[in-house]
């Protein structure tokens with residue numbers, strides 16, 4: 001938050017600040033033909049299963065490679081915090097920071113959710129988003145961000161002094177402990193920064209602080225993903241509700257979320273390019 005300036009401006013400040021921005025990671029190489037295939041395939045989806053996630057709680061779900069899943073608003077505006085793991089190797093998990101570096105602050109149709117190093121492959125591609133009309137608003141806000149982290153009891157304690165047990169970090173941890181029999185210390189360590197589903201966020205123009213505003217999501221809205229490997233998902237219905245006022249408390253009105261799993265006849269996916277883990281040789285200049 002660079003509001004105060006302690007140091008003196010140098011004589012050549014204009015020259016030093018006038019450089020042109022260059023996109024760090026030009027992502028044109030990431031565009032492939034999968035999206036065309038997926039947009040056609042999704043017209044033939046058949047629902048296999050669905051679960052409901054209660055407010056201020058989380059649940060796990062599994063999606064086989066080649067299937068789709070949707071996260072849907074069902075009773076009222078509600079934000080969801082999503083973690084994704086490779087089902088058979090929980091060390092491989094969603095990497096929000098690199099996904100942000102590749103695509104920007106918020107993601108939507110055609111964008112891929114990349115996994116952490118040394119894997120760095122697409123775990124899932126977004127194939128539909130009923131909120132993609134929102135774009136960026138006049139505050140620079142948008143939906144489905146990869147700039148936030150997840151609400152957690154440690155930051156809550158730091159800022160308010162209170163112990164609160166139903167932040168997304170705790171909800172995600174609890175779901176892994178209860179449903180997957182993972183020991184609590186291990187579960188907490190593998191919970192990671194999320195895709196903030198339906199959350200409307202940005203950075204303030206003056207202080208560049210992370211802001212949230214009431215989500216534009218309404219019952220019936222959904223975001224849909226194509227699973228590119230076998231996935232373990234965990235979704236928390238955030239205690240912030242629509243995140244229009246506050247989170248990390250029992251104050252906000254909260255609603256459940258629905259997760260549904262869909263399959264499609266594999267003939268529609270014949271031309272899909274498989275998502276592979278990175279082929280970098282991991283030498284790191286040692287030899």
Ligand SMILES: [Zn+2]
Pocket residue numbers: 081150151167168169238239240247
């Ligand atoms: Zn949350």
